Amino acid sequence: MSISSALTNALSGLTAQSKAAELVSSNIANVSTPGYSRRELILASRTVGTPGQGVQVVGVQRTVDQALLGDRRLAQSAAGDAELRAGFFKRVEQSIGTPGDSFSISGRAAALNSALLEASSHPESESRLSNVLSSAKALARQIGSASKDVQAARTAANTEIASQVNQLNASLARVAKLNSQISIGIAVRQDVTSLQDQRQQIVDQIAKIIPVREVQQPEGAVFLYTDAGKSILDVVPAVFGFAATRTVTPDTTNGAGLSGLMLNGNPVSTSGGSFIAGGTLRANFAIRDELGVTAQAQLDAVARDLVERFADPALDPTRALGAPGLFTDSGAAFDPLKEVGLSQRLTINAAIDPDQGGGLTRLRDGLGATTTGPVGNSALLNDWRTALTAAREPVSGNFMTGQRSFANLSADFLNSVATSRLDADGEATYAAARLETFTVMEAENGVDTDAEMQSLLQIEQAYAANAKVIAAVQQMIQAVLDI
Amino acid sequence: MPQITLGDLTQSKVFNQRNTLLKDRIQSLSTEVTTGLTSKTTERVKGDYSALSGIEASLAQLSSFKVLTSETAARASTMQLVLNSISDNASALSSSLLGAATSNSATRINTAGFDADQRLQSALSALNTKLGATSLFSGQSTDQSSVTDRDTMMTALITAVSGALSAADVETAVNAWFANPAGFEAVVYKGGDTQQAIDISPDEKAKFDVTAKDPAIAAMLKGLALASLLQHGALSGDNASRAQLALRASIVLSNAQAPFLEVTARLGTIEATIANAGIRNDAEKSSLEIARLGLLAVDPYEAATKLQDSQTQLETLYAVTARMARLSLVNYL
Numbered sequence: 001m002s003i004s005s006a007l008t009n010a011l012s013g014l015t016a017q018s019k020a021a022e023l024v025s026s027n028i029a030n031v032s033t034p035g036y037s038r039r040e041l042i043l044a045s046r047t048v049g050t051p052g053q054g055v056q057v058v059g060v061q062r063t064v065d066q067a068l069l070g071d072r073r074l075a076q077s078a079a080g081d082a083e084l085r086a087g088f089f090k091r092v093e094q095s096i097g098t099p100g101d102s103f104s105i106s107g108r109a110a111a112l113n114s115a116l117l118e119a120s121s122h123p124e125s126e127s128r129l130s131n132v133l134s135s136a137k138a139l140a141r142q143i144g145s146a147s148k149d150v151q152a153a154r155t156a157a158n159t160e161i162a163s164q165v166n167q168l169n170a171s172l173a174r175v176a177k178l179n180s181q182i183s184i185g186i187a188v189r190q191d192v193t194s195l196q197d198q199r200q201q202i203v204d205q206i207a208k209i210i211p212v213r214e215v216q217q218p219e220g221a222v223f224l225y226t227d228a229g230k231s232i233l234d235v236v237p238a239v240f241g242f243a244a245t246r247t248v249t250p251d252t253t254n255g256a257g258l259s260g261l262m263l264n265g266n267p268v269s270t271s272g273g274s275f276i277a278g279g280t281l282r283a284n285f286a287i288r289d290e291l292g293v294t295a296q297a298q299l300d301a302v303a304r305d306l307v308e309r310f311a312d313p314a315l316d317p318t319r320a321l322g323a324p325g326l327f328t329d330s331g332a333a334f335d336p337l338k339e340v341g342l343s344q345r346l347t348i349n350a351a352i353d354p355d356q357g358g359g360l361t362r363l364r365d366g367l368g369a370t371t372t373g374p375v376g377n378s379a380l381l382n383d384w385r386t387a388l389t390a391a392r393e394p395v396s397g398n399f400m401t402g403q404r405s406f407a408n409l410s411a412d413f414l415n416s417v418a419t420s421r422l423d424a425d426g427e428a429t430y431a432a433a434r435l436e437t438f439t440v441m442e443a444e445n446g447v448d449t450d451a452e453m454q455s456l457l458q459i460e461q462a463y464a465a466n467a468k469v470i471a472a473v474q475q476m477i478q479a480v481l482d483i
Numbered sequence: 484m485p486q487i488t489l490g491d492l493t494q495s496k497v498f499n500q501r502n503t504l505l506k507d508r509i510q511s512l513s514t515e516v517t518t519g520l521t522s523k524t525t526e527r528v529k530g531d532y533s534a535l536s537g538i539e540a541s542l543a544q545l546s547s548f549k550v551l552t553s554e555t556a557a558r559a560s561t562m563q564l565v566l567n568s569i570s571d572n573a574s575a576l577s578s579s580l581l582g583a584a585t586s587n588s589a590t591r592i593n594t595a596g597f598d599a600d601q602r603l604q605s606a607l608s609a610l611n612t613k614l615g616a617t618s619l620f621s622g623q624s625t626d627q628s629s630v631t632d633r634d635t636m637m638t639a640l641i642t643a644v645s646g647a648l649s650a651a652d653v654e655t656a657v658n659a660w661f662a663n664p665a666g667f668e669a670v671v672y673k674g675g676d677t678q679q680a681i682d683i684s685p686d687e688k689a690k691f692d693v694t695a696k697d698p699a700i701a702a703m704l705k706g707l708a709l710a711s712l713l714q715h716g717a718l719s720g721d722n723a724s725r726a727q728l729a730l731r732a733s734i735v736l737s738n739a740q741a742p743f744l745e746v747t748a749r750l751g752t753i754e755a756t757i758a759n760a761g762i763r764n765d766a767e768k769s770s771l772e773i774a775r776l777g778l779l780a781v782d783p784y785e786a787a788t789k790l791q792d793s794q795t796q797l798e799t800l801y802a803v804t805a806r807m808a809r810l811s812l813v814n815y816l
Contacts (some may be wrong), residue, residue, distance in 0.1 A: 031491050038490070054510040058673060098524055099532055099539035110543035117547040121681045122556055124617065124625045299672050374623035409534035417532035436500055446490025453812040 003105050005053070007473050008401070012054030013466035014148045016043055018058050019274065020459045024452050031447045035201040037062040037300025037429070039193055041102035062193050063445055064200070070214065072438035073207035074227060077279040078437040080208050081430035084283035085291065088153050090423035092295050095149035095416050105146065105302070108139040109388070112420040113407075116385040119363070124375035125454050129360040133352055140327060140346040143306070147299045147343035154248040157284040158258065162244035164281050165210050165261070171206045172237035173225070175199055177219035211278040230275035239264055250341035254277075256291045291420075296343070298413050301397020303327075303343040305409055307334045308395070309387045316380060326350055326367070326384065339396060491797045498804050505797045513789040520779045528778060531735075533773045539730045541685075545768045548684055552761040555681055559617050559754040562619050563694065565745050566700075572602040572704050573597045573743075580710055580733035584726045592725050596713025597623060599732070603707040604633045610695045611776040620695040621674030629674045629695035630704075640708055642739045650727035653717055654709065661705050671704070683758035684766075689753050699742035706736035 023039045030036040030152050039060050046056040097104025107422035112135040119128040139330070168178040203224065206212050211227035217433045224233035232238040241262030245252075252258050254270070270276065270285040300335075309333065311325030319325065324333040330345040351367045352355035365373045391403035399412055507551045514522040528535055576599055583595035610620050611628045620629035630636075643660040647653040660666035672695055680688035693700075710732035718724040 093525065096556055099536040106540065107543075110540045112544050113540070114547035116549055117544065117682060121551045145677075153759060171504045191585070295750045376617075376621070376623035376625035376675065376678050378589065378679045380679070382682075384764075407536060407540045411533050414532045414536070415513045415530060418528075418532060422525060436496075440496050440500075443492040443496050445488075446492045448488035450812040451488040451492050457816075 003473060003476060007470065009054035010473065012046065012056065014463060016041070016055045016057055017459050017463040017466065021456065021463075024456050025461065027447045027452050027482045028449060029343075031449055035197060035204065036447070037064045037193070037200070038445065039063075039450055060191055060193055062196060065442070065445055066214070066216070068438065068441055068445075069200070069317065071458075072212050072435070072442055074168035074278070075431065075435040075438050076207055076210075077211035077227070079428070079431040080275050080280035081278055081283040082158075082424060082431040084280055084287065085338075086421065086428040088157075088287045088291055089417060091153055092146070092150060093414070093417050093421050095146040096410075096417060097417075098414065099411065099439045102361040103112050103142065104414075105139070105319070106407055107458070108135065108142045108416065109407050109410055111135045112139050113385060113388055116381055116388065120378040121379040121387065122230045123341060123364045123378045126360060129363050130354075132363055132384075133348065133360060136326065136389075137353075139306070141385040142349060143299060143303050143346055147296060147341070150292055150299065151248055151250060151344075154288045154296075157287040157292070158245060158248050160263075161284045161288070162242055163282065164284065165242040168206060168209055168240050169237075169282070171202050172233050173200050175206070175222070175224065175233055176235075176237045178202070182196040186459070192220065203435045207279075209281045210276050210281050225274045227278055228275040228319045235417075241265065248288065248292075250344065253293060258288065278407050295417065298397045298399075298416065300339050300341065301394055301399065302410060302413050303333065303346050304336075304396055305340055305392065306344070307346070308404060309390070309392060309406060310384065312387060315367045315383055316368075319369035320368055323368065326352070337396075340384065366378055486743050487718050495805055497799065498807075501800055502797070504803075505800065506792055508788065509797065510787055512793060514748055515781045515786045516783065516790055519781065519783060521781050524779065531650070533774070535778055538771050538778070542768065544685070545771070548682070548760070548764050550582060551767075552683050552757050552764065555683055555691075556754065556757045556761070558614055558617070558619065558691065559689070559750055559757060561612065562615050562691070563747065563750050563754065565604060565612050565619065566693075566743070566750065566810065568609050569700070569703055570740065570747070572606055574740065575707060576577055576707065576710060577733045579735035580729045580736070583732035584733060586724050588724050589725075592713060592722070592729055595729055596710065596715075599707060599710030600633070600637075600714040601702070603636075603711045606704065606707055607631075607633055607636070610700070618655070618674065620700075621694065622673035622677045622694045623679075623705045627673045629672065629677070631671050633674060633711075636671050637709065639666070639715070640712065641715055644712060648716075650718065650724045650731055653712060653728055654731050657705060657709050657712070661701060667704075668696055668702060683757055684748045684764050685754060687760045689757055689760075691753070693750060694747055694804075697746060699739065699746045701740040703736070703743055704738050708730055787798050 017049050022039045023371070027038055027440040033391055039475055040063060042058040042061055043055055044058045044184075046053040064169055070074060083453065099106045105393060115128070115135040119125070119132050122128050137335050167483050178195055182192045182195050182199065192274040199222065202212055203222070204213065206224065210232070212232070213225045213227060215223045215225065217223060223231065224229050229451065242261035254260050260267050261276070262268065265267055268274065268276075269411060270282065270289065272286075274282060274285075276282045276285075307327045307329065313321065315325070323330065323340075326349055328347050329338065329342055330347055332341070332348060349358070352360060353363045361375075362369050363384070364375075364377055365371075366380060389405045391405055391408070393401065393403050394409055395434050397407070397413075404412065455457065510523040524535075525532075528805065576595075579598060580595050583591040607630050612619050616627045618627060618629055621627050622629075640657065640660060644653050644656040647656050656806045674694055674696070677692040677694055678690070680690035683689045695701075710729065713725060713728060713732075716727060
């Protein structure tokens with residue numbers, strides 16, 4: 001029966017080449033699809049009884065480098081983490097402002113110093129005194145707005161955590177579902193490559209949030225572990241829990257007004273050693289609970305230093321004992337127990353503000369003055385200025401010990417933020433470069449149209465040859481029939 | 484058979500990266516070329532803003548000191564002019580009084596008395612000179628005139644000398660009135676205590692402690708007032724005593740010159756301090772500006788060269804991208 005065998009062989013060749021053409025077309029169609037893995041046809045010669053029974057399609061293979069994929073995902077997590085942190089510090093640095101920017105905290109402090117200096121030469125001048133008032137207000141406002149920016153960053157992180165936790169739960173559930181579909185598909189010998197592509201893309205999404213490692217199971221499923229080895233998906237997906245809150249204020253922290261992270265109903269740590277460390281979820285927790293809190297504490301310490309400088313009992317004898325100084329905590333005297341959030345409540349004493357029923361003359365006569373003194377008296381104005389520039393030890397904020405002027409304290413605050421920003425930037429640059437390298441390496445395994453066209457040429461040729469075989473067989477059979 | 488392939492996306496990713504990198508570099512270099520300053524301040528100061536912050540704070544303070552030195556300089560020189568005019572008045576009057584006293588002529592004595600009255604008037608109004616809204620000799624009460632007008636002063640003085648029968652009695656009464664806190668200081672001086680010193684440089688102050696009640700100025704006013712009494716009918720009818728009074732007034736005036744000169748000299752010292760402070764401030768400002776440039780400046784030649792390099796690289800990248808895009812087997816099939 002060799003003629004009919006030849007016909008069968010040729011037919012199997014035609015089938016295999018059609019399948020190959022199908023794959024080539026699919027590859028070319030997806031040349032720029034992100035997350036698409038190039039398909040290859042696996043062929044083998046058919047052996048039914050005797051060898052040489054044509055060609056058979058063994059299966060379709062996705063070309064995926066699992067090790068590279070894993071590395072790329074870890075790099076992606078690290079890059080996301082570093083980028084978020086660097087972004088936070090950059091934002092804080094911008095809201096503090098660098099010296100030379102007139103809107104910076106140190107620029108505002110310098111402006112207040114200048115205003116006091118100029119007023120001391122002409123204490124009778126209304127414009128000079130009101131300049132003192134407006135510079136003092138601007139300084140208080142600048143510190144307040146920096147604090148608002150810090151809190152806005154914390155709020156954004158908090159909101160982001162909520163949406164990431166939702167996304168994480170949804171993604172894990174979808175991976176679990178795809179796992180079972182793929183296992184079934186493989187069992188019944190279906191083409192599961194698109195499902196696998198889809199699953200890979202979802203795991204990529206998870207990897208942006210938590211650094212994750214994928215472990216292939218023999219039946220086609222994947223189990224997911226965090227980089228620290230904690231299982232988040234085996235047969236059933238883990239469920240993360242987080243209670244979203246709308247706003248974050250200086251006095252709300254993790255556990256006190258803000259939700260922590262739950263895993264399958266149990267609270268888990270979100271600090272540096274946590275199993276989520278290394279991804280954007282952890283970066284958001286870090287911004288909300290650590291970096292943002294530290295920045296706020298330092299800002300409050302700067303605000304406290306400013307308040308206390310102008311509330312010295314030796315300064316301004318007209319002020320009643322315990323009464324607020326030039327800068328106040330929402331109009332009241334500063335209470336050391338209520339330091340948290342002081343920077344947002346920092347205001348000017350209403351006694352000197354004509355808009356709040358005060359009088360500018362109290363800047364030179366004293367905050368508690370009831371009568372107007374000599375208009376050319378600059379003694380208190382000089383004292384205010386001395387209070388601003390005197391060397392003083394900051395009480396809080398974990399600043400290095402040592403006395404310094406207010407200008408130096410604000411510079412030290414900026415230094416600590418700027419140094420952290422540089423470190424974070426360095427990390428981010430490194431992580432981004434690593435991610436780029438892996439991404440490029442991954443792209444190298446992607447669809448190469450030249451190679452596809454080349455194989456298309458081969459397919460065309462092989463198809464034509466198989467068809468030619470059929471034509472020849474037909475002639476042979478015809479020759480027999482013509483006898 | 485394993486195929487060696489290179490995914491199409493590789494090229495586009497690599498080109499993309501290079502493109503972003505080059506554009507970013509061109510962006511920051513073009514800022515540096517146009518401003519001459521680094522575009523990455525934090526990176527340049529390595530996160531330590533202490534020096535820069537100190538420089539900026541000092542520069543801001545120096546610009547205020549510039550305002551203060553020019554204001555105080557103007558003030559000192561105006562005060563100097565006022566004092567000179569009073570001193571000139573007094574010495575002119577002193578000699579005319581002496582002439583009148585020795586001539587014993589009633590007319591000349593009357594004329595000298597009239598002259599003295601006028602000069603007292605001008606001395607008082609000179610002491611009331613304002614610079615802008617600031618009264619110069621009123622101490623802290625810069626909104627007040629420093630002295631009262633001539634008529635108030637002379638009315639009080641005439642009451643004080645009433646009953647005096649000799650030139651010596653008149654002088655004693657006038658001396659007593661000037662020494663009495665309820666006299667000159669209460670009636671004539673309208674200002675307040677002396678003003679606090681004004682900072683004119685980081686470590687120098689200018690203290691304007693000259694007020695209209697300064698003993699040297701008061702002595703000068705005393706001489707003028709003594710002579711002016713001639714015009715206001717003191718010892719009228721007794722020509723010899725009036726001549727005596729004119730002589731005594733002339734002596735008081737010339738004796739007042741020396742302490743008055745000391746006040747002028749004191750002001751002169753303040754003027755010199757201010758001028759020196761101004762020069763030092765300017766010098767400090769330029770050296771701080773140079774230091775700031777040292778911290779932030781970029782070498783314009785280097786920046787321009789790098790910019791040119793990056794531009795060339797970007798153009799090459801465009802050319803390569805375009806060429807590579809055309810290189811596809813598809814075009815040859």
